[in-house]
Amino acid sequence: MTLALAAVDVDAAMDTLRSEVRAFIAEAVSAGRFVPDCDSWLAGWAPAFSAELAARGWIGMAIPREYGGSGRGSLERYVVIEELLAAGAPVAAHWIADRQIAPALLRYGTEQQKQAYLPKIASARAFFALGMSEADAGSDLAAIRTKATKVEGGWRLNGAKLWTSGGHHAHAMVVLARTCPVDAQARHSGMSQFIVDLRASEVTINPILLMSGEHHFNEVVFEDALVSDDAVLGTIGDGWKQVTAELAYERSGPERLLSTFPLLTAMFRRLEAAADASEAELAALGALLSRARSLREISMSIASALQRGEAPDVAAAVAKDLGTRFEQDVVDTALRILDGVCADPSSSDELERLLSRAALHSPGFTLRGGTNEILRGVVARGLGLR
Numbered sequence: 401m402t403l404a405l406a407a408v409d410v411d412a413a414m415d416t417l418r419s420e421v422r423a424f425i426a427e428a429v430s431a432g433r434f435v436p437d438c439d440s441w442l443a444g445w446a447p448a449f450s451a452e453l454a455a456r457g458w459i460g461m462a463i464p465r466e467y468g469g470s471g472r473g474s475l476e477r478y479v480v481i482e483e484l485l486a487a488g489a490p491v492a493a494h495w496i497a498d499r500q501i502a503p504a505l506l507r508y509g510t511e512q513q514k515q516a517y518l519p520k521i522a523s524a525r526a527f528f529a530l531g532m533s534e535a536d537a538g539s540d541l542a543a544i545r546t547k548a549t550k551v552e553g554g555w556r557l558n559g560a561k562l563w564t565s566g567g568h569h570a571h572a573m574v575v576l577a578r579t580c581p582v583d584a585q586a587r588h589s590g591m592s593q594f595i596v597d598l599r600a601s602e603v604t605i606n607p608i609l610l611m612s613g614e615h616h617f618n619e620v621v622f623e624d625a626l627v628s629d630d631a632v633l634g635t636i637g638d639g640w641k642q643v644t645a646e647l648a649y650e651r652s653g654p655e656r657l658l659s660t661f662p663l664l665t666a667m668f669r670r671l672e673a674a675a676d677a678s679e680a681e682l683a684a685l686g687a688l689l690s691r692a693r694s695l696r697e698i699s700m701s702i703a704s705a706l707q708r709g710e711a712p713d714v715a716a717a718v719a720k721d722l723g724t725r726f727e728q729d730v731v732d733t734a735l736r737i738l739d740g741v742c743a744d745p746s747s748s749d750e751l752e753r754l755l756s757r758a759a760l761h762s763p764g765f766t767l768r769g770g771t772n773e774i775l776r777g778v779v780a781r782g783l784g785l786r
């Protein structure tokens with residue numbers, strides 16, 4: 401039994417790149433520079449590893465050369481991130497910046513913002529957090545209460561963001577704030593985006609621990625934080641339009657199906673080594689693998705659409721709904737067929753450690769980036785059913 405998923409190639413030109421990434425990963429693992437883990441794109445914050453990737457030109461691959469990127473495009477970026485995710489490499493530090501802040505800056509940023517941030521993103525010197533959700537404003541983002549008020553030379557920001565991944569490590573955050581009071585007839589109008597320095601003294605970052613005890617989330621509080629006019633991202637009042645355009649990047653990538661892939665490959669290895677694997681167990685893993693392969697086709701076709709400049713938000717919603725349920729099914733299958741294996745985060749047994757991380761993180765897979773119920777609403781609207 402061999403694991404074929406990660407070997408499906410886009411085309412011959414990508415083969416060389418894929419081989420380079422695999423060789424790099426194999427060397428990094430054997431040298432102990434990272435230990436493969438599940439959900440590594442959210443939990444594996446490792447700036448030194450990000451810097452290694454940047455030095456190889458593997459961050460900012462879709463950023464043009466004039467702004468410090470390698471300008472290789474979304475499909476080559478896909479190959480690199482797919483290999484890193486499949487291997488459970490720690491890519492969280494640069495993830496949000498590379499995935500969606502760079503495209504947003506390229507699309508909406510001023511020349512000054514592009515020059516200020518894009519080279520730093522590509523060289524893993526600027527890490528970003530996402531400031532969208534708030535208490536009582538997760539699925540219903542239009543309910544945000546964080547407010548930016550116009551003052552001489554800029555804006556005063558007041559409010560609090562919730563569930564901010566990596567906010568305690570990141571340098572900056574793109575914050576969605578109300579710049580006009582809510583208009584009941586047009587609730588999604590009157591919001592704007594700002595690039596906010598998270599090290600500013602008027603910003604307080606309060607940790608929120610996961611049930612595993614990990615510090616991943618935060619509450620980020622702004623108390624009269626002064627944000628200059630130069631830090632407005634895009635157009636005042638267009639925040640909703642800009643955020644929804646970013647969501648296709650946020651929802652369709654391989655991270656929405658590969659969060660538990662290291663567990664899947666570890667299960668394969670365990671069953672391969674076991675002389676007594678049953679037909680039912682092998683069939684369960686085979687079914688997961690074939691699903692992964694189909695999901696990968698969907699995700700890659702969206703990457704191609706993004707590269708062509710399209711806005712595949714409905715397809716991205718479908719990809720995330722199907723992909724995150726697949727990730728959870730990997731965990732459920734592991735718990736079922738590895739009955740007796742203990743999910744222990746400190747275990748020296750690879751499978752137990754991976755299962756522990758995956759099981760503890762799995763409830764969040766179908767919530768983060770928009771819950772599956774909300775995504776189905778996006779699909780229904782896209783199909784003209786609402």
Ligand SMILES: Cc1cc2nc3c(=O)[nH]c(=O)nc-3n(C[C@H](O)[C@H](O)[C@H](O)COP(=O)(O)OP(=O)(O)OC[C@H]3O[C@@H](n4cnc5c(N)ncnc54)[C@H](O)[C@@H]3O)c2cc1C
Pocket residue numbers: 529530531532533534536537538539540562563564565566764765767768769770771772773774
């Ligand atoms: C691991 C993780 C990381 C995250 N990182 C970030 C981050 O970095 N930045 C950030 O801004 N946010 C982040 N979030 C927040 C995330 O985007 C929200 O949790 C999500 O949008 C849901 O919002 P909520 O938690 O307020 O739940 P709610 O909106 O209160 O929803 C609760 C439940 O009700 C359901 N529901 C709500 N409205 C409807 C409806 N109209 N129809 C049907 N069902 C509905 C939902 O599907 C859900 O099951 C993160 C979340 C997780 C789990």
